[in-house]
Amino acid sequence: MAVPLSWYMLLSLAVFSIGVFGFLSRRNIIIMLMSIELMLNGVNINLIALSHYIQDLRGQILAFFVIAVAAAEAAIGLAIVIAMFRNRATAHVDEIKEMQG
Amino acid sequence: MVSIGFFIYFAFAIVVLSLLVVTRKNPVHSVLWMLLLFFHIAGLYLFLNAEFMAAIQVIVYAGGILVLFLFVVLLMNLREELSIGKYTTFGPTGFTFALGLFVAVSMSLSSFIAAPPGKYSIDLIKQETHIKALGKLLYTEFIYPFEVASLILLVAMIGAIVLAKRRLKS
Amino acid sequence: MPGTYLPTEYLPVLIFILVAEAFGFGALLIGVVFRPKKPYPEKLMPYESGINPKGEPRTRFAIRFYIIAMLFVVFDVEAIFIYPWAIVFDKIGIFAFIEMVIFILILLIGYIYAWKKEAFVWD
Numbered sequence: 481m482a483v484p485l486s487w488y489m490l491l492s493l494a495v496f497s498i499g500v501f502g503f504l505s506r507r508n509i510i511i512m513l514m515s516i517e518l519m520l521n522g523v524n525i526n527l528i529a530l531s532h533y534i535q536d537l538r539g540q541i542l543a544f545f546v547i548a549v550a551a552a553e554a555a556i557g558l559a560i561v562i563a564m565f566r567n568r569a570t571a572h573v574d575e576i577k578e579m580q581g
Numbered sequence: 582m583v584s585i586g587f588f589i590y591f592a593f594a595i596v597v598l599s600l601l602v603v604t605r606k607n608p609v610h611s612v613l614w615m616l617l618l619f620f621h622i623a624g625l626y627l628f629l630n631a632e633f634m635a636a637i638q639v640i641v642y643a644g645g646i647l648v649l650f651l652f653v654v655l656l657m658n659l660r661e662e663l664s665i666g667k668y669t670t671f672g673p674t675g676f677t678f679a680l681g682l683f684v685a686v687s688m689s690l691s692s693f694i695a696a697p698p699g700k701y702s703i704d705l706i707k708q709e710t711h712i713k714a715l716g717k718l719l720y721t722e723f724i725y726p727f728e729v730a731s732l733i734l735l736v737a738m739i740g741a742i743v744l745a746k747r748r749l750k751s
Numbered sequence: 752m753p754g755t756y757l758p759t760e761y762l763p764v765l766i767f768i769l770v771a772e773a774f775g776f777g778a779l780l781i782g783v784v785f786r787p788k789k790p791y792p793e794k795l796m797p798y799e800s801g802i803n804p805k806g807e808p809r810t811r812f813a814i815r816f817y818i819i820a821m822l823f824v825v826f827d828v829e830a831i832f833i834y835p836w837a838i839v840f841d842k843i844g845i846f847a848f849i850e851m852v853i854f855i856l857i858l859l860i861g862y863i864y865a866w867k868k869e870a871f872v873w874d
Binding site: 481482483485486487488489490491493494495496497498499500501502503504505506508510511513514515517518521524525528529530531532533534535536537538540541543544545547548549550551552553554555556558559560561562563565 | 604629
Binding site for chain 2: 752753754755756757758761812813814816817818820821822823824825827828829831832834835836838839840842843844846847850851853854857858860861864865868870
């Protein structure tokens with residue numbers, strides 16, 4: 481018996497929606513950034529599964545570029561976290577209300 | 582039969598691990614569960630005949646990005662949210678959005694029609710190895726996104742150095 | 752075929768992972784089962800060579816750790832772009848070679864910027 485393609489797509493959808501849930505409900509900035517990485521990984525699972533099932537390699541090329549962009553975005557996002565929280569002790573985004581400093 | 586067994590293990594483990602990632606109070610625990618999640622996703626890529634993607638997943642994600650997260654969490658002393666109840670209860674709005682997204686897209690999954698099969702069958706990829714097939718496609722047909730990726734990495738490098746080294750007026 | 756593919760050449764890797772996990776978990780499990788468990792508050796404090804710990808156990812954040820980890824990630828992504836190119840570059844013509852030289856030159860600009868901003872100076 482074969483694993484149908486829709487199972488892989490449901491798995492990718494589940495990981496993506498868990499990432500959405502984590503991003504919308506947690507207020508800690510690190511967990512929010514990790515939820516973004518979770519969403520990107522869900523999309524990668526979908527791309528590579530489709531590339532395997534329709535026997536085309538372009539899905540894996542796109543997943544490759546998604547990983548490269550995710551690395552760049554994680555680097556910049558964490559630099560923003562460091563710049564913002566250098567003098568504050570809290571990591572809750574609801575308490576960052578002013579734009580100066 | 583064996584492939585279904587492996588897929589069920591991977592799917593169950595990936596969903597449980599991602600739920601563990603978003604629900605832990607201590608951010609260090611979240612990062613560690615995410616490490617285990619990335620190894621499972623890399624194993625899933627092996628079952629999809631994408632061994633170079635599995636290697637990239639481990640090298641870049643588990644070995645690079647998670648190390649960045651761990652550095653920031655540990656060195657910035659981001660405390661766990663023990664006592665502030667407002668930040669530990671999960672808002673119902675986020676949950677309904679995520680659940681609605683899941684239900685809406687999964688109901689439209691039955692009308693999905695896959696494209697006609699291309700030429701990169703499993704035997705072709707195994708005959709010339711996966712990394713060679715990927716390389717031949719990446720540097721001839723996708724040369725423009727490749728150069729744009731170099732610019733994105735340049736911007737990330739310069740931006741992160743500027744942001745992290747900036748002295749605040751305190 | 753796409754639904755029943757099994758990567759049979761990676762079976763030794765799976766056995767290796769299972770044996771390594773068995774060793775690790777087994778050692779921890781035997782410790783948990785056979786240890787005496789009588790904690791009292793002095794035993795549970797962090798170890799500080801005999802004196803009582805005072806003050807926050809964290810040093811001031813040195814930015815150079817983050818800068819080095821970030822540079823590692825960016826150059827790691829550059830390296831994974833170079834791996835497939837290194838395998839096929841003699842089969843895809845001179846144009847792909849020139850494109851890769853342009854890629855490395857663009858990232859060399861970033862490297863020179865990091866050098867000038869003293870990102871590689873340790874002290």
